[in-house]
Amino acid sequence: MTNQELRLKSVVLRKNILKYIYIAKAGHTGGSLSCIDILNVLYNKVLNVDPKDFKNPNRDRYIQSKGHCVEALFVTLADRGFFPESDLETLCAYQSHYIGHPTKKVHGVEQNTGALGHGLSICVGEAIAAKLDDKRHRVFTLLGDGELPEGSNWEAFLSASHYKLDNLYAILDNNKQQITGNNKEVMNTDSVRDKLQSFGWAVKEVDGHNLEQLEEALKNGPFEEGKPNFIIAHTIKGKGVSFMEGSLKWHHGVPTEEQYALAQSELNTAEALIH
Amino acid sequence: MELDKREGKNLKMGDANQVVFSETLEELAAIDSTIIAVTSDSRGSGKLVSFGEKYPNQIVEVGIAEQNLVGVAAGLTSAGKKAFAVSPACFLSARALEQIKNDVTYSDNPVTLVGISAGVSYGALGTTHHSLHDFAALRAINNIIIVAPADNFETAQAVRQAAASNKPVYMRLGKKAMPFLNEADQTFEFGKGRIIREGENLTIIASGETVYPAWLAAKKLEETKGVKTTVVSMHTIKPLDTDLLERLAANGQPIITVEEHMVNGGLGEACAAYLFQRGYKNRFRIVGIPDEYTVTGSQIEIFGHYGISEEGLYNLGMEMVLKTPE
Numbered sequence: 324m325t326n327q328e329l330r331l332k333s334v335v336l337r338k339n340i341l342k343y344i345y346i347a348k349a350g351h352t353g354g355s356l357s358c359i360d361i362l363n364v365l366y367n368k369v370l371n372v373d374p375k376d377f378k379n380p381n382r383d384r385y386i387q388s389k390g391h392c393v394e395a396l397f398v399t400l401a402d403r404g405f406f407p408e409s410d411l412e413t414l415c416a417y418q419s420h421y422i423g424h425p426t427k428k429v430h431g432v433e434q435n436t437g438a439l440g441h442g443l444s445i446c447v448g449e450a451i452a453a454k455l456d457d458k459r460h461r462v463f464t465l466l467g468d469g470e471l472p473e474g475s476n477w478e479a480f481l482s483a484s485h486y487k488l489d490n491l492y493a494i495l496d497n498n499k500q501q502i503t504g505n506n507k508e509v510m511n512t513d514s515v516r517d518k519l520q521s522f523g524w525a526v527k528e529v530d531g532h533n534l535e536q537l538e539e540a541l542k543n544g545p546f547e548e549g550k551p552n553f554i555i556a557h558t559i560k561g562k563g564v565s566f567m568e569g570s571l572k573w574h575h576g577v578p579t580e581e582q583y584a585l586a587q588s589e590l591n592t593a594e595a596l597i598h
Numbered sequence: 599m600e601l602d603k604r605e606g607k608n609l610k611m612g613d614a615n616q617v618v619f620s621e622t623l624e625e626l627a628a629i630d631s632t633i634i635a636v637t638s639d640s641r642g643s644g645k646l647v648s649f650g651e652k653y654p655n656q657i658v659e660v661g662i663a664e665q666n667l668v669g670v671a672a673g674l675t676s677a678g679k680k681a682f683a684v685s686p687a688c689f690l691s692a693r694a695l696e697q698i699k700n701d702v703t704y705s706d707n708p709v710t711l712v713g714i715s716a717g718v719s720y721g722a723l724g725t726t727h728h729s730l731h732d733f734a735a736l737r738a739i740n741n742i743i744i745v746a747p748a749d750n751f752e753t754a755q756a757v758r759q760a761a762a763s764n765k766p767v768y769m770r771l772g773k774k775a776m777p778f779l780n781e782a783d784q785t786f787e788f789g790k791g792r793i794i795r796e797g798e799n800l801t802i803i804a805s806g807e808t809v810y811p812a813w814l815a816a817k818k819l820e821e822t823k824g825v826k827t828t829v830v831s832m833h834t835i836k837p838l839d840t841d842l843l844e845r846l847a848a849n850g851q852p853i854i855t856v857e858e859h860m861v862n863g864g865l866g867e868a869c870a871a872y873l874f875q876r877g878y879k880n881r882f883r884i885v886g887i888p889d890e891y892t893v894t895g896s897q898i899e900i901f902g903h904y905g906i907s908e909e910g911l912y913n914l915g916m917e918m919v920l921k922t923p924e
Contacts, residue, residue, distance in 0.1 A: 380678065427705065434676065435705040438696055444666045445701055448673020448681070451658055455634075455679075475697075478666035485661075 324367055327597060329534050332402070333363050334594045337563045338587060339398040339408070345583045347414035349423060353560040353573040355395035357498040357531070358465060361556055362399040364537040365463060374405045377431060383460050384449050386434045388442025389467035389496060390424040391575075397421060397429070405431035440473025442466065443493060447479050450491040450551075461544070463492045469501030471512045477522075484523025489545035492552045493524075496531065498560040502574045515555055524553040531556030564589055607814060609777035612750035615807075616714045616771040620645035622757040623682060627653045633761065634658055634674055636683045638667045643773075644684040644714050664689045668697035668711070675707040680761055687713025687770055688720075691732035702766045703741040709767075710760040716746070716770040717806065717858030718887070721896040729770070730887050733835050734863025736768050743788050744835040746770040746806035746858075749779045752833050755786035763788070772807045772858075774897065779813055779831065791839040797826025800915050801846045804856040805832050805865050807897075808885075808906050812856050815911035825919050838868050847873050852881035852918035856906060861886040881918055885911065 324332075336359050344350030366372070370383040387396050394414070401408040406429065413419035420428040424437030436442050442464045450462040470476065483491055495515065503509045512518075516526045525546035529536040537556065544552050560574070561567030564586040567576075578586055612618070627633040627649065635646050635657045650657045658674070660667045664685050671683035683690070690713045691698070702709045713729060720727035736744050743765055747753040753771065760767040767788075780794045791803070794813055797820065804812040809831045816827035828846065832839065832855075847853065853873075855866035866884030873880065885905055893903045901907050905914060 434672075435700060438700050440665075441669060441697065441701055444669020444697070445673040445676065447666070448670035448675070449677045450673075451670065452674050452677030452679055455655060456677075475665040475669065478660070478663035479669065482660050482663070482666055482670065486658075 326535065329363065329367060331594060331597050332367065333360050333534065334563070334590055334597065336363055336395070336398050336402060338590045340394045341564070341578065341583060341586050343398065343411040343414045344394055345578055346412055347416070348577050349415045350394045350577065351391045351575050352577070353500070353567060353570070354389065354392040354467065354496065354498065356562045356564065356567065357558040357560045358389070358392050358496040359395045359399070360532045360534060361465060361494055361496060361537060362395050364534055364541060366399050366403050368538045369541045370463070371460065374403060374431065377405070381458060381460050384433055384446065384462045386442045386446050386463070387425055387436055387465050388439065389465055389470060390436035393423060393425050396425055396432070400429070400431040403431070439467070439470035440475040443476055443479035446491055446493070447483050447486070447488065450483070450488040451486055453490055454486070454488065461490050461492060463494065465494050465496055468495055468497045468499060468506050468512060471515070472510045480519065480522045480524065483551040487549040488551045489547070489549055492541065492544060492554065494554045494556055496558055497555050498558045500560045500569070500571060500574070504571065519553045523550060525550040526553045526555065528555040528557065531558035532562055563593065607817065609779065610781070611775055611777050614773045614775050615747055615750060615753040616773055617645050618750040618753040619712060619757055619769070619771055620649055622754045624649050624652065626758065626761050627656050630680070630761070631656065632678060632680050634679045634681050636660065636667055636671045636674065636681050638662055638664055638685045640685050640714065643686065644712070646684065664694040665697050668694040668709070669701050671709045672697070672701035672705060672707040675709050682710045682712055684712045684714060686727065687716035687729035687732055688727050691729055691735055691768070695735055698736070698742070699739050703739050706741065707766070708764050710763070711766070711768045713768065713770045715773050717772060718892065718897050718900045719772045719774065721900065722894060724894065725892055728892060730860040730892070732768070732770060733857070733859045733865060737836050737863060737868065742766045742768055742836070744768045744770070745788060745833055746835060747833050748804070748806060748809035748831040749776045751778060751784070752786055752792065752831065756833070759788055770806060774807060776807065777810060779809060789834045789837045789839055791842040792831040792833060794829040794831055796828050798849065799825045799827060799851060800919050801828040801830065801851055801853045802856060802911065802915070803830045803832050803846070803853065803865070803869060805835060806858055808856040808858050811901065811907050812911055814908035815915060818908060818912050819915050823916065825915060827915060832865060835865050835868065838872060840872050843869055843872055844876065847878040847880050850880055854883050854885060854911065854914060854918060856885045856911065858906065859886050860889060862889055883914060883918065885914065
C-alpha cells in the first residue's frame with residue numbers, strides 16, 4: 324500500500340466512523356477520530372494479522388485499552404476484511420455484537436476491554452508468554468491519556484520493564500482531553516516521557532496524525548534491547564473535522580443531520596485533495 | 599481451642615489445603631509446561647517456594663500488585679498458558695475484582711484464581727485480611743466456578759480439574775491442617791456435592807474448613823442423642839448442586855448451612871433461594887459470620903464465637919430437631 328493510499332484510507336475510515344456513529348446515534352467521536360491514524364497504520368502497515376487465520380498463535384496482538392473508541396477499531400477491522408462493513412449498521416443495536424466496547428464476539432478483537440486501565444496488564448501477560456515460548460510476534464496496546472491515572476497501568480508499567488518486555492508496544496493516544504476537560508486540569512499527567520523512562524521504558528514521541536512517523540516508530544522496534552516500547556502519539560481530539568477538533572462536547576457527541584453532512588463534506592474535500 | 603487437639607477424632611489428619619494445592623500444582627507442572635503460577639509476593643504463603651525452584655520458567659512474580667496479577671494471568675491464559683493466580687483471598691477477590699469480572703470471566707480466559715488463607719484464616723490480623731465477601735462478590739459474576747474444598751483429597755482433585763477446565767475457577771483455600779473426610783468416597787466433580795455421612799433426622803450443608811466441625815457435630819449428635827445427620831461438603835458454591843439439594847430437602851428434614859463467609863450472599867442464601875423457589879418448607883438456618891464488625895481472635899475463636907464449631911452446630915442441631923414445626 325502506497326503512502327497516498329494509506330492517507331486516503333485515513334480519510335475514508337474517518338468518514339466511516341462518523342457514518343456509523345450517526346446511524347447508531349451513539350459513540351465516542353472525538354477519541355475515535357484522534358486514534359484512527361494509529362489504527363490505520365497498525366492494521367495496514369505493522370500488524371501481522373490475517374482475517375482468514377486470525378487465531379494463528381504467531382500473530383501480532385493488538386489489545387485496545389481505551390476500549391470506548393471502539394468505532395475506530397470496528398471500521399478498521401471491517402476495512403481489513405474481518406467482517407462486512409454493513410455489519411456496523413447494527414452498532415449498539417439490540418442483540419448486536421457490535422456494542423460500544425470491544426468484544427471477542429467480533430471477529431478480529433483480541434480481548435474484551437472497556438474498563439480503563441486493563442489492557443496493558445493483559446498485554447504484559449501476552450508478552451511474557453511470547454518470551455517464555457521464544458516467539459517473535461509483538462504485542463501492542465493503545466492507551467488513552469485520560470486513563471493514565473488508573474493505578475493498574477503503573478503496576479503494569481513496572482512489570483513490563485522488570486521482565487524486559489521489548490516485544491511490548493504501548494501507544495499513547497495523547498489527545499490531551501477527557502470528558503471533563505483538559506487532562507492537565509482534571510489530573511495532570513505531564514512529563515509522561517520522564518515518568519515512563521524512569522519506569523524503565525524506551526520512549527519515542529511522534530505526531531499521531533503523521534502516518535510516516537507512526538509507521539517508522541511502530542515498525543522498527545525495539546527502540547532499545549530489553550526495554551518495553553512507549554510511543555507518545557501527539558493527537559488532536561476530533562481530528563479531521565474542523566468543528567470537532569479540540570472541542571470537548573465531541574467526546575461522545577453525536578452529529579445532527581446538518582453537522583453530519585458538513586463533516587462528510589469536509590472529509591470529501593480532504594479526500595479529493597489527496598487524489 | 600479443644601478442636602485443634604483432637605487429632606481429627608478418628609479421622610486421618612492431613613496438611614493444610616493450600617499445601618496440597620502447591621504440591622498438586624508441582625505434580626501437574628512436571629508434565630505440563632503450560633502450567634504457570636502467577637504470584638504477588640505470595641510464593642511463601644502460597645507454599646510455592648519449591649515450585650519456583652523446580653520450575654523457574656513456570657512462575658511469574660508481579661510483586662504486591664493484585665490487579666496486575668489478574669490482568670497478567672488473563673494475558674498468559676489468552677496466549678495458551680494455564681495460569682494459576684495465587685494471592686491471599688482477601689486481596690484477590692476484592693482489589694482485583696474488576697480484573698476478575700472483565701479480563702477473566704467476561705473475556706472468557708480460563709484463569710484459576712487461587713485465594714489462599716481464605717475466610718478468617720488470618721484470624722487476629724483482622725478484617726483487612728479476612729475474605730468474608732468473596733462467595734457473594736463472585737456469585738454475582740457470570741462464568742466462574744467457585745470452589746471451597748473441605749479436605750486434602752478435594753483440594754488435589756479441584757486443582758487437577760481446574761487445570762483441565764475451560765472455564766475460570768476461583769478456588770478458596772485455608773491454611774489449617776484438615777483431616778480426610780469420608781475416605782471411602784473417592785469421587786469429586788465440580789458442581790457435585792460430596793456426601794460425607796448420611797442420616798435421616800437432620801442435614802448440614804457445609805463448605806471448606808467448616809465441613810470438619812459439621813462432621814464433629816454430626817458424630818456427637820448421633821453418639822449422644824441418636825440424631826442421625828447427613829453432612830454434605832458443598833465444595834462448589836457455583837454452580838450449585840441443585841439436584842442434591844432437592845434430594846436432601848425431599849424428606850422434610852431440617853437443614854443447616856455452614857460457611858466461613860458472611861451470611862449475606864454466600865452458600866446458605868444460595869441454597870435457601872433455590873429451595874424456597876421450588877416450594878420446600880424445611881426448617882432452615884444459615885450459620886456464618888453475621889453482618890457486624892467481626893469479633894477479634896484466632897480462626898478457631900472466631901468460629902466458636904459464631905457457632906461454627908462442634909458445640910455450636912450440635913446445639914443448633916438439637917434445637918432444630920426437637921422444636922416442633924409451627
